[in-house]
Every structure is written in structure tokens, then in C-alpha cells.
Amino acid sequence: MVNSASPVLTGYLRCSDILFHWWPSLKNTRDGVQLQKILERDSLLHPRHPLGSHEQGKHGIQAYIGWFHDGQARLLFSSAQVTYLLSPAQVDAVSSAQMQLTPNLIPLPYSDCMFLDSDLASIEPIVLEDLFILSDTSKKLGRLNTYLTANPLLVTRRSIFEAVRRLWAAKNGVWCALNVNAWSLDHTVILDVGWSVIHWDDGAEAVSESAHLVVAKSQKYDATRLEEGATYEFVTMSGLKEKLQSLFANLPQKAPIFVISTDGKDVMKYMRKQLQLPIDDAMPFRPDSIPTVGTYIVDPMELFNALVGRADHESEPKPLERVCKHLNVPFNAIRNAGEDSKTALDVVRSMATGPKVDAQREKRWPTQQEPRVQFQPWAEDPDYADLEGIMPPQK
Numbered sequence: 001m002v003n004s005a006s007p008v009l010t011g012y013l014r015c016s017d018i019l020f021h022w023w024p025s026l027k028n029t030r031d032g033v034q035l036q037k038i039l040e041r042d043s044l045l046h047p048r049h050p051l052g053s054h055e056q057g058k059h060g061i062q063a064y065i066g067w068f069h070d071g072q073a074r075l076l077f078s079s080a081q082v083t084y085l086l087s088p089a090q091v092d093a094v095s096s097a098q099m100q101l102t103p104n105l106i107p108l109p110y111s112d113c114m115f116l117d118s119d120l121a122s123i124e125p126i127v128l129e130d131l132f133i134l135s136d137t138s139k140k141l142g143r144l145n146t147y148l149t150a151n152p153l154l155v156t157r158r159s160i161f162e163a164v165r166r167l168w169a170a171k172n173g174v175w176c177a178l179n180v181n182a183w184s185l186d187h188t189v190i191l192d193v194g195w196s197v198i199h200w201d202d203g204a205e206a207v208s209e210s211a212h213l214v215v216a217k218s219q220k221y222d223a224t225r226l227e228e229g230a231t232y233e234f235v236t237m238s239g240l241k242e243k244l245q246s247l248f249a250n251l252p253q254k255a256p257i258f259v260i261s262t263d264g265k266d267v268m269k270y271m272r273k274q275l276q277l278p279i280d281d282a283m284p285f286r287p288d289s290i291p292t293v294g295t296y297i298v299d300p301m302e303l304f305n306a307l308v309g310r311a312d313h314e315s316e317p318k319p320l321e322r323v324c325k326h327l328n329v330p331f332n333a334i335r336n337a338g339e340d341s342k343t344a345l346d347v348v349r350s351m352a353t354g355p356k357v358d359a360q361r362e363k364r365w366p367t368q369q370e371p372r373v374q375f376q377p378w379a380e381d382p383d384y385a386d387l388e389g390i391m392p393p394q395k
Helices: 015-022 028-040 079-086 089-094 131-150 152-171 216-220 237-254 264-274 298-309 320-325 338-351 359-362
Strands: 010-015 058-069 073-078 120-128 174-183 186-200 206-214 233-235 255-262 295-298
Touching: 010 015, 010 079, 010 216, 015 073, 028 058, 058 131, 058 206, 058 216, 073 079, 073 131, 120 131, 131 152, 152 298, 152 338, 174 237, 174 264, 174 338, 186 216, 186 237, 206 216, 206 237, 206 338, 233 237, 237 255, 255 264, 255 338, 264 295, 295 298, 298 320, 298 338, 298 359, 320 338
Parallel strands: 174 255, 206 233, 255 295
Antiparallel strands: 010 073, 058 073, 058 120, 174 186, 186 206
């Protein structure tokens, strides 16, 4: 039991400890009986209840989802909320409308049941309309914790997802989707290069630019597919180098640089070795800290895997087309380096501008209740839409 003379600490306590273990720890004392009454369902939904929320028309139980540094989550109450319940006057006021005081504060169930702010990576408020919703939410978080424990790679992916969301919301850095197409029989022969860039000048509106450069001499090996009316430019290899040098000379002015690519290491290798551009090594993006300088690779497939709860590596064909189908991002059937860069940026923007990873997953796939989204075969096949009129999906 916590001594009332102990130093006052602030933090968060597990909802389950407060709702289900607190009053039994008082061993049938008067305080325990009163506390049991105030923590019953009808009392919890009382307009004056300390654990209630009645702001902006949202009525229910005010709780918090606390995310720990290991990726685990718990449903919590704040110590400020619980402090009200520590006072017998508050217990009486809500449970029986009597303001009779007793000399001592009601003790907490055990001494180490509080999590300090330093224990948590992040905290988010949540209003639960009823006690059964609180219970369901707690069970859902429990299933997620179990799944993350069994799939530690997903913890890293989810952290990267949230870091990308924060960086995008803060309008931090410059985001450059970059793609290089080479001849399949000789990867030293570059066919075309495309990029799509977005950045924010002084936190103002987004500034976007894109380019698609087609190497004229290389078209005799394998012609780049070009859409009528699209913007592109035929260049020599020396012209390609000049334009890429100009691009990478300007990007550092808006650092940090986030290179969006599904094969970022190979793309940057082309830039340095094949095109001999004097650019820095790009590192895979890590969520440990918010960068202010440097070049980092952001893989849109890794973000998507975090969103759908996938802990293995991609193996399906046409991954970008498949992801576009799932996210409702437009996908042009005519593919080249310019289209691939635009699509990769659109995919990242779609996820980065959405809610947090779990809320976004539930919003996009509301019928899916588990941490891993399970897609039907026809949803995974990008070509299925062509056959849907002939063979509609089974219900």
C-alpha cells in the first residue's frame, strides 16, 4: 500500500488495476465498499465521475493508451484522475452524494503500479462510451501485444511508420521519390530516371516538382514505355548526369533528405557509381531521433507492412501495384521511372497523412479486428479487376 506521506509522483496507472484490483485490496473496509460503488458501471458513467469525459459532446470513460518503448500498449488512467478517487470525499460525492470526510487518503493497490512519463514512448487519449468497450479495447491491445512479442520486426516497422507521420506533419525535410530503370540484360545500361519531390518552404504550402528523363541512346536496347501527353525529356548520358547533379545540389538546402524507394540502396549505388555523382551515402531511416541533416531511405513497402501488421518480407509479384489497390491510390498501367516515382510518393503521402497506424488500419479495413490484416486472394491480385465481371468474388 502507498503511504500518504510518500512523495507525490505523477504518471499513469493501468485501468485494470484501478477498476478491478483496487477495491478488493482494501479488504472490506468502508473505503473499499465505497470505492467499489464508485467503480461500478452506472457510477462510471455518472456526469460528475472523476474518470468520465463530457467534453465536446463525448460522454464516456476518459482513458489513455500508453505506448511503451518496447512497442507494447496498455489502457491507462492518469494519476490526476485517480487522485480524485483517492479522496473519500470524492467517493462519497459521486456514490451517495454525501460529503463526509475520513482522515486518510485511500491507498493505491500496490506501491509500483504507476508508470512515469519516462516509462512511456507516447500517450494518446481515448474516450470509451461504456465499460464493455473499455474491456474490448483492453483485450484488443492484449492481442496486439502478444502479436508484437512474437514478431519483433513489426515493432520497428510501426515505430518507423509513426516517425514518418510525425516528420510529414511537421513539414520536415525534403521527400524525394527516385527511380532508375536499367536494361534487364545489362544493368549498367540506364534506360530512364524519374523523380518526384515534395518540400515545404518555411512551413507554408507544399511545393512539388517532378521529372522524367529518358536516355535516348539506350532506347535501342529496350524502349521505355511512354504515355501520350505525359511530360518527359530525352537526354544524353551527360545530360542525365548534369540534371541529377543539379537535383542533388539543391536537395541538401532543404535537409534532411528522405529518398523514397523500394530499392533505395541500389538506386543510390547507381547515383554514386554508374553516374559518378558526388553524393553522400544514404542510410535506412530509423525512428530513434528526428534527423536534421543527412540522407535517409524510406521504403514505402515497409510502411505498408507496418500498416497491415505484416512481419515478414515481401514476396508477392507487383508489390507497388498491389499496395496501390489496397490503399486506393491511382496506378497507371503504363510504367516507367517517372510513373514509378510519382506512385511511390503518392503511396507514402497516403499513409503519412492518415491517422496513427492502428487507427488507420481500422479505418481502412473496418471489418478486420486482428493486428494482421487478412486479404482475400482477389484483393491481393492486381489483375483481378480485369476478371471481376466474368468471375465475381464469392461472398
